Amino acid sequence: MPTAPRTEQRPFVHRHHGDERIDEYAWLRDREDPAVRTHLEAENAFTEESLAHLGGLRTELFEEYRSRIKETDEDVPARDGAWEYFTRTQEGKQYPLFVRHPVGGGEEQTLLDCNQAAEGTDYFALGAFAVSPSGRLLAYSVDTDGSEEFQLRVKDLQTGEHLPDVISPTGYGAVWSADEQFVFYTTLDPAHRPWKLWRHRLGTDPAADVLLFTEEDESFYLGVGRTRSREWLVLGLHATESSEVHVLRADDPEGDWRLVAARRPGVEYGIEHHGERFLFVTNDQGPDFRLAQAPVDDPGPERWVDVIAHQQGVRIVSVDAFTRHLVVSLREDGRTELDVISVDDDQRRRLTFDEPIYSVDLGTNREFDTGTVRIGYTSLTTPESTIDVELDTDKRELRKRQPVLNVDLGRYRSAREWATAPDGTKVPISIVWREDRPAGAPLLLYGYGSYEHSMDPWFSTLRLSLLDRGVAFAIAHVRGGGEMGRAWYDHGKKLEKANTFTDFVAVADYLVDNGWTTREGLAIRGGSAGGLLIGAVLNLRPDLCAAAVAEVPFVDALTTILDPSLPLTVREWDEWGNPVADPEVYAAMKAYAPYDNVSRSHYPAIYATAGLNDPRVSYWEPAKWVARLRDRMTGGGPVLLKTELGAGHGGPSGRYDAWKDEAQVHAFILDAVGGVDRPDEGHTSKSQQNEG
Missing domain, CATH: 2.130.10.120 (Prolyl oligopeptidase, N-terminal domain)
Known part of the structure; x- marks a missing residue:
């Protein structure tokens, strides 16, 4: 095993509310210091050397991704006046082209070729x-x-x-x-x-x-x-x-x-326009929001009248207006839903679907005067699907399903399970696996749990490479997200933030205790605020899993939220609380902030990422965290850090570069948890390609 870079310690003392915190790696915040760049480059070299033995597997995974993806493809044209607009990808090109053609046919026009715009x-x-x-x-x-x-x-x-x-x-x-x-x-x-x-x-x-x-x-x-x-x-x-x-x-x-x-x-409120009225989605009368309306000429809140009254547990998210219909996006029972309201008679109905677990949303709809809307539908086993719905009749036309080549999609299964948190709360879990997966085989558990952002079930062509090696994939729908309504968010923020972490641990334990996987076969993953989740969980339970992936993780949360000069900090006080002004918030954050709570324990294999230009999670957060982990851990690892030196929060921007990055993550996971060999019988020949 190569030797990890030695990170110089330059102790710095943070003082707040009579408390002192020693930060031996605070110097990594100074991006103008040449030693910082040298350190990040050394970390990248160490990571590449440490994973060099997986080079063949990374190449194999990347080629698998490509074999399943229709690289030259385009989405369904969306009408806007005299034109229909769509995007196109081309084999070998990193970025899409934005294209249009006249309605009814005619010469195609490229509005923007992002590959040309990205040259150099x-x-x-x-x-x-x-x-x-x-x-x-x-x-x-x-x-x-x-x-x-x-x-x-x-x-x-x-x-x-x-x-x-x-x-x-x-x-x-x-x-x-x-x-x-x-x-x-x-x-x-x-x-x-x-x-x-x-x-x-x-x-x-x-x-x-x-x-x-x-x-x-x-x-x-x-x-x-x-x-x-x-x-x-x-x-x-x-x-x-x-x-x-x-x-x-x-x-x-x-x-x-x-x-x-x-x-x-x-x-909170959002606004939409429809004729002589404005429409409002607002929480002024309850946490799960209502849909109201008011005259355009006098739209003040004293004039807001219910279109859909507040209903506890049915979270209204947004409304989209069309000439004769309103489409309401909402959440109920942990699912996304769409309701249609007819303007002519105020009748309201729900669009229903056959699968028990799915994600549905309003797709690209450029025109106001239309009786047909486009929706997007996906699930853990159904590729992204573009469907046109006639709003008067509910007649549906599948316009496109994301092509998935050389795969029998009928071999994959999904389910919804529930874990019990320490306070008795039932936490939903979405799981997908291949039907011939051995019992107790490895599993990758994903989580986020902040900002009321929901991790709704989604299909991933790249994920199939894990499923085909016997690795199941699960999403822990922990508190702090919005899956179960506004209360689900409220009970996973500020002074109740710890629920996010204990929910995730409860899900992991449930999956092990109920035979889905073993402790040695469990990997966990999260990014950004989900990376904070991963870091906090590892401190709570270093024995929880065999491997962890933390992408651009918000792991030095307390230091960041105490510094109003940093991007996003002041706005973040509504999410985490204000530790500058409130000693109770300070104490709560100090108790869970991953960097502050690294212990002298045996930690699993950890792969962390950062972006040097990231304006959301500063590169130094994962850099400091990795250095402290290596200094304090008593065994386990390895602990690896990869920093994108020319990118930000989302990592590489080109699709092929992103696939290579994902191949590295998948290879790291498979190496740590021991995914089974890829069964050949799960794949069809070129003559049996399945694009649905």
Whole structure:
């Protein structure tokens, strides 16, 4: 085994609320120190050397991924006026092309070839992609280093030429005025928070752009959008527990923005437009939200009238308006659901599906005046499916199912199980496996559990390489997510955050105790706040599993949340509590923060990742954590760190690079838990390719 890099210790003392914390690796925060870059490069070399024996397996896995994926492919065109828009991937190309053709047929036009736009860069991501109302212009923005700061440009789709307008840096998103003379965009404050809204007139110097709004409250994010009716531009201001919306008629771009409802502590709302009314999804009368409406001319909260009253346990997530129908996205019994309301008679019905575990959402729907909507459907065993639904009749047409080549999908099974948390709460588990998997074979358990973000069941072509080697995959739907309604989130945040970790441990123990796997065959995985989950669980139960993968993990949570100068911190106080002002929050976070609680224990094999340009979880969090683990652990490991030196929170941006990264993670897991050999009988010949 190669020798791990030695991480220099330079003790630094953190003092808060009369408490002292010694941080021997705080120096890794200084990215300008050449020693930091040298250290990260040494860690990368150590990781590559440590996994060199898996080179053949990584190559095998990567080729398996490719063999199942239709590399030259395109999605179902979505109509918008005179055009139908779609994206295309091409074999050998890292990034998609954005394409359109006239409705009814005609010459195809490439709006943006992301491969050309990415030439000369190691990273590429889009922040905005907005076609103007007439279809003549495209405003788009790109990030070339993973920092999530974007350069905004405008392309004339008739000539193919770029206009001289270049604005940088900007935040995510951009919207057009109805007359196409103006583009609205956001910029970031020093803490990387979207906080200013600007108006740019085409053909003018961006230095003369008009500042329309500044959000001074550091707990609020600013965003700009447009209603599906295209009649209104929407300025959304959102904190974790409060919202405020301003609107402007799209045909009056130089007019005054109008406040819809002033922010109130603990009250959240979102807005949609439908004819003479605005629609609101709000928690003003209950934690699981209601759907309300009010006149466009007088939309204040005192005028909000129920369309769907609040119902405990039925979490209304959003509403999408079409000419004669409303489509409501909600959660009930741990599933995503879609309800359709007919505007003509107010009748409401649910779209039903045959599988017991699935994920459904509203797909790409560009037009307002339509009686047919597109939905997306998937499950652990059903590839992503694009379905058109006639809203009056519920008649459905499967437009496309993600092609999966050389695989008999009928061989995979899924189930929903429930574990019992220490406080008696039932925690749902979603599991998928191949039908011939031996009992007690290895299993990979995934979790997240923060920000009310739900890990709904999804299909993964890449995951099949684990399933075909006898490794089952499970999702622990722990508290802190939103799977079971707003209460599920509320009981997994702030002073109740520890429920997230004990829920996950309960799920892991359930899977071992009920014969799904063994302790030696269990691997666990999570990313970002899910990486905090992994780190906290390992401290609680170092014996829980044989391997752990923590991707861009938020493991030095207390240090970060105590520093208001860091990106996202002030807004995060609504999620974690404010340890700066509240000693009780400080004590609670100190008790679970992974970096602060690394113990002198035997730890499993650990694979951690970081992004040098990550604006969400700073690279130094996993770097410090790995160094402290190696210093304190009494046995086990190895503990490995891979840092993307030219990327951010999401890792590599190109699809082939992402597949190679996943092959490394899968190889690490299989090496640690001993997945069985890949059975040949699970795969069909080329002549029996299954694209459904």
